[in-house]
Amino acid sequence: MQSTPSIDQFVPESLTKFAYQTFQEGKKVFGVAHKTISDRLTDMVVPERKDKVKSLTPETINKLQQRLSDLEEADWQDAQKGVYPASLLFDNPWSDFFRYYPEVWLDLTQIWQRAQNKEYQKFDSTIDKEGYPAYYLQNFHYQTDGYLSEMSANLYDLQVEILFNGTADAMRRRILAPLKRKLAAFTDVTAQQMRVLDVACGTGRTLRMIRASLPKASLFGTDLSPAYLRKANQLLSEIPGELPQLLQANAEELPYLDNYFHGITSVFLFHELPAEARQRVIEECFRILQPGGTFVICDSMQSIDSPEFQDMMDNFPILFHEPYYRHYTTDHISDRLDKAGFVDIEIQNHFFSKYWVARKPIN
Numbered sequence: 001m002q003s004t005p006s007i008d009q010f011v012p013e014s015l016t017k018f019a020y021q022t023f024q025e026g027k028k029v030f031g032v033a034h035k036t037i038s039d040r041l042t043d044m045v046v047p048e049r050k051d052k053v054k055s056l057t058p059e060t061i062n063k064l065q066q067r068l069s070d071l072e073e074a075d076w077q078d079a080q081k082g083v084y085p086a087s088l089l090f091d092n093p094w095s096d097f098f099r100y101y102p103e104v105w106l107d108l109t110q111i112w113q114r115a116q117n118k119e120y121q122k123f124d125s126t127i128d129k130e131g132y133p134a135y136y137l138q139n140f141h142y143q144t145d146g147y148l149s150e151m152s153a154n155l156y157d158l159q160v161e162i163l164f165n166g167t168a169d170a171m172r173r174r175i176l177a178p179l180k181r182k183l184a185a186f187t188d189v190t191a192q193q194m195r196v197l198d199v200a201c202g203t204g205r206t207l208r209m210i211r212a213s214l215p216k217a218s219l220f221g222t223d224l225s226p227a228y229l230r231k232a233n234q235l236l237s238e239i240p241g242e243l244p245q246l247l248q249a250n251a252e253e254l255p256y257l258d259n260y261f262h263g264i265t266s267v268f269l270f271h272e273l274p275a276e277a278r279q280r281v282i283e284e285c286f287r288i289l290q291p292g293g294t295f296v297i298c299d300s301m302q303s304i305d306s307p308e309f310q311d312m313m314d315n316f317p318i319l320f321h322e323p324y325y326r327h328y329t330t331d332h333i334s335d336r337l338d339k340a341g342f343v344d345i346e347i348q349n350h351f352f353s354k355y356w357v358a359r360k361p362i363n
């Protein structure tokens with residue numbers, strides 16, 4: 001069968017880099033414009049919020065811009081090195097963007113209402129809330145129905161892209177190089193035999209990226225939200241190759257055998273968990289990883305090693321309902337990994353995110 005030529009095969013490198021930078025710049029301008037308008041409207045309706053939010057100093061903004069360009073350079077370089085195809089740099093859910101962007105604005109009035117009335121656990125009466133841990137039943141980010149409706153699943157990726165000025169995917173992609181590097185240690189395992197699980201996979205963006213990076217691996221994803229899993233199934237069905245197996249499960253009790261996976265990833269989950277749940281998730285991931293297997297976590301930067309961005313971290317839970325975020329920013333995740341038995345813990349920071357790469361020892 002003849003394969004379709006990809007962007008990597010016929011577009012000169014300089015042109016691809018220029019196109020990537022222009023694409024990122026476009027997303028940034030769009031995100032900043034959206035937030036400027038929505039913040040002004042929100043300040044009119046919920047004026048007390050403005051008094052609590054700290055303004056960022058020009059120095060902080062400069063440092064942030066430097067981190068942003070470093071992130072984009074790292075993203076570009078990883079594509080050049082073949083960690084993933086350059087086409088992944090342009091992967092964007094365009095049809096969802098045009099279909100659901102008006103709803104992001106329409107939802108704003110409900111967000112204001114919840115913020116004003118401090119309603120953080122408000123769900124539509126048709127939503128079945130049984131069986132979820134109490135900490136999960138929250139309107140994270142002031143989202144309508146938290147993680148438990150189709151509408152929330154349809155708007156989520158768009159909202160995250162706007163929040164991070166179009167860099168959410170570039171931050172997610174930073175898990176791919178360490179994952180691929182560490183999986184290479186399984187020299188006697190074929191590409192098809194490699195099993196990788198994404199814990200709290202949400203709408204499947206990370207699994208899409210892992211599929212591009214490891215086209216033959218057996219992929220698995222779990223999340224607590226049925227609506228997000230349905231969305232993930234829809235997005236992942238669009239790409240060729242074997243469909244990842246998706247399962248509804250609490251990350252604290254993963255329904256897999258001991259020593260099953262070669263690699264496990266988890267993106268933007270830990271800041272939404274209370275401390276004890278963070279520990280239990282780490283211990284579950286340790287249990288189901290094969291000896292020699294790798295766990296890669298991506299989440300928000302922390303006060304511990306990014307104190308220069310403290311004001312931003314203070315603003316985040318005020319602007320978006322995030323009840324466990326403040327504790328997360330001071331939580332020593334490395335100690336938790338160590339306590340569970342992980343070794344060789346590496347830490348990286350990219351833009352607004354922090355990464356832990358840890359290995360389950362062979363003996």
Ligand SMILES: C[S@@+](CC[C@H](N)C(=O)[O-])C[C@H]1O[C@@H](n2cnc3c(N)ncnc32)[C@H](O)[C@@H]1O
Nearest residue numbers: 147200201202223224225228249250251267268
């Ligand atoms: C901020 S979203 C991140 C989603 C996705 N990983 C991403 O990169 O966008 C957090 C996700 O964690 C899921 N989640 C939260 N607590 C969970 C738990 N205890 N077990 C499984 N999933 C959970 C939510 O349903 C949601 O999809």
